[in-house]
Amino acid sequence: MLGVSLSCKITNIYQNLLSLLDKCKSMLELKQLHAVVISSGLSQDNQFISKILYFSALSYLGDINYSDRVFSQLCSPTIFNWNTIIRGYSNSKIPNHSLSIFLKMLRLGVAPDHFTYPFLVKASSRLLNKETGVSVHAHIIRTGHEYDRFIQNSLIHMYASCGNIVGAQKVFDSIQGKNLVSWNSMLDGYAKCEKMAMAQKVFESMPEKDVRSWSSLIDGYVKAGEYREALAIFEKMRAVGPKANEVTMVSVSCACAHLGALEKGRMIHKYIVDCGLPLTLVLQTSLVDMYAKCGAVEEALLVFRGVSKSQTDVLIWNAMIGGLATHGLVEESLKLFREMQIAGVEPDEVTYLCLLSACAHGGLVKEAWHFFEILSKRGMTPTSEHCACMVDVLARAGQLTTAYQFICQMPIEPTASMLGALLSGCINHKNLALAEKIGRKLIELEPNHDGRYIGLSNVYAVEKRWDDARSMREAMERRGVKKSPGFSFVEISGFLHRFIAHDKSHPDLEETYFMLNFVVLQMKFNCRKDNKERLLNDTLTEDDLHLF
DNA sequence: ATTGATGAAC
Numbered sequence: 001m002l003g004v005s006l007s008c009k010i011t012n013i014y015q016n017l018l019s020l021l022d023k024c025k026s027m028l029e030l031k032q033l034h035a036v037v038i039s040s041g042l043s044q045d046n047q048f049i050s051k052i053l054y055f056s057a058l059s060y061l062g063d064i065n066y067s068d069r070v071f072s073q074l075c076s077p078t079i080f081n082w083n084t085i086i087r088g089y090s091n092s093k094i095p096n097h098s099l100s101i102f103l104k105m106l107r108l109g110v111a112p113d114h115f116t117y118p119f120l121v122k123a124s125s126r127l128l129n130k131e132t133g134v135s136v137h138a139h140i141i142r143t144g145h146e147y148d149r150f151i152q153n154s155l156i157h158m159y160a161s162c163g164n165i166v167g168a169q170k171v172f173d174s175i176q177g178k179n180l181v182s183w184n185s186m187l188d189g190y191a192k193c194e195k196m197a198m199a200q201k202v203f204e205s206m207p208e209k210d211v212r213s214w215s216s217l218i219d220g221y222v223k224a225g226e227y228r229e230a231l232a233i234f235e236k237m238r239a240v241g242p243k244a245n246e247v248t249m250v251s252v253s254c255a256c257a258h259l260g261a262l263e264k265g266r267m268i269h270k271y272i273v274d275c276g277l278p279l280t281l282v283l284q285t286s287l288v289d290m291y292a293k294c295g296a297v298e299e300a301l302l303v304f305r306g307v308s309k310s311q312t313d314v315l316i317w318n319a320m321i322g323g324l325a326t327h328g329l330v331e332e333s334l335k336l337f338r339e340m341q342i343a344g345v346e347p348d349e350v351t352y353l354c355l356l357s358a359c360a361h362g363g364l365v366k367e368a369w370h371f372f373e374i375l376s377k378r379g380m381t382p383t384s385e386h387c388a389c390m391v392d393v394l395a396r397a398g399q400l401t402t403a404y405q406f407i408c409q410m411p412i413e414p415t416a417s418m419l420g421a422l423l424s425g426c427i428n429h430k431n432l433a434l435a436e437k438i439g440r441k442l443i444e445l446e447p448n449h450d451g452r453y454i455g456l457s458n459v460y461a462v463e464k465r466w467d468d469a470r471s472m473r474e475a476m477e478r479r480g481v482k483k484s485p486g487f488s489f490v491e492i493s494g495f496l497h498r499f500i501a502h503d504k505s506h507p508d509l510e511e512t513y514f515m516l517n518f519v520v521l522q523m524k525f526n527c528r529k530d531n532k533e534r535l536l537n538d539t540l541t542e543d544d545l546h547l548f
Numbered sequence: 549a550t551t552g553a554t555g556a557a558c
Contacts, residue, residue, distance in 0.1 A: 285555040
């Protein structure tokens with residue numbers, strides 16, 4: 001009698017422990033339960049260990065390192081355990097570990113099953129390495145798994161991610177009984193490669209469509225820079241398609257951001273609220289960015305302030321700091337950076353880039369040097385973009401010699417954007433000799449870029465060297481460099497109007513030019529006023545003395 | 549148990 005009741009109790013404890021593991025809410029809790037498991041002598045009991053592995057490898061609250069340690073202590077892991085750890089790594093920042101685990105598995109003579117390969121293929125997709133993907137595919141064929149639809153679908157995605165759209169299409173064509181995931185993967189493959197004609201074709205041939213189909217198509221148009229088309233598809237989706245979700249709205253708000261379509265952006269925001277879509281951090285970040293890019297900094301701040309501090313991450317801070325910076329709200333931008341540090345969010349490379357851009361807009365040379373140095377002190381390597389931004393700061397401030405020296409002292413070759421920043425600095429601060437030198441270098445660096453010829457031609461124009469200016473245009477035509485027309489969008493009462501340089505087809509042309517001339521006059525007036533004040537306030541720096 | 553997607557700078 002005693003034996004039966006004791007074993008009942010033990011079974012109860014086991015069941016309780018298992019259900020506690022199922023309800024686990026954090027790594028701390030998991031570790032405590034793991035400790036109970038170990039002290040009960042169950043450290044090799046697969047029922048318990050499988051759950052511990054599963055949570056730490058796959059939960060977004062998990063810790064793949066912990067699961068790796070647990071895994072490596074297992075005497076005889078089951079195939080489920082192997083798959084869990086491979087899957088965990090395939091979602092992690094180090095997907096190549098999935099492959100190492102897989103190889104280890106083969107060495108030990110453990111046979112992978114049909115669950116193993118989709119994870120392994122996903123890891124190869126995320127590695128963006130063509131050869132790895134191909135050898136995984138070869139292995140799949142050798143082991144006779146090539147007709148598994150889950151595996152085939154993941155192969156489509158893998159080939160498309162690695163840029164081999166032909167390979168993706170081949171796998172797609174070979175599938176007997178394609179399902180929605182097969183079609184969506186193919187569609188997304190074309191959308192990712194910006195082959196929108198093909199993506200459109202796949203979309204139209206699909207026997208059924210879901211949110212992901214529509215979202216992939218919309219996102220493809222956004223990535224391809226065809227923002228108006230993206231918005232048009234979204235309107236169609238609203239009329240005849242499934243309900244949009246977070247991913248759809250992120251793409252759509254990104255399209256509005258690029259178009260500067262504020263009214264449309266506001267409608268999108270309203271739509272999100274009205275549909276009761278959850279305002280996730282990702283979505284809030286894209287709304288902040290959209291409002292900032294559309295010039296509505298106040299509204300961007302409103303969304304930003306609506307996020308509770310404890311839930312923010314570096315991306316949304318960057319979006320807001322960068323947004324303030326591009327609007328010349330330099331003080332506010334730097335203030336927000338301090339706030340970010342108080343909130344305990346670690347700045348990253350992009351944060352420093354936003355700060356440098358703020359400094360460039362505010363003429364804050366000293367502060368820029370400070371941020372540039374801090375970047376390295378915090379263990380980050382300044383990228384060519386950071387250097388370009390630094391050149392921009394110096395060049396805008398008129399410290400052309402320092403900017404030039406900065407470029408020469410860099411351990412990396414100067415990029416076009418650095419020289420471009422220096423060139424506009426040279427033009428603005430009237431160092432035309434240096435401008436010409438840089439302008440020539442830029443054409444050498446990017447002989448197929450129309451803007452580079454225009455850049456040098458502008459230098460000549462300032463000097464009134466009309467023949468030289470014209471020769472630049474001729475050189476461009478001779479080399480067959482395509483001129484991309486400059487255009488801009490203006491949104492009036494929710495309608496987007498496009499203005500192309502020299503295009504005279506818009507019905508409100510006269511009225512527009514009248515207003516434009518008025519604005520230009522106003523700007524010139526303000527500019528003269530500013531310059532006068534600047535001349536009264538500024539002292540010349542050492543650099544200026546060298547150059548002028 | 550499995551496959552398909554989204555945010556920040558330039």
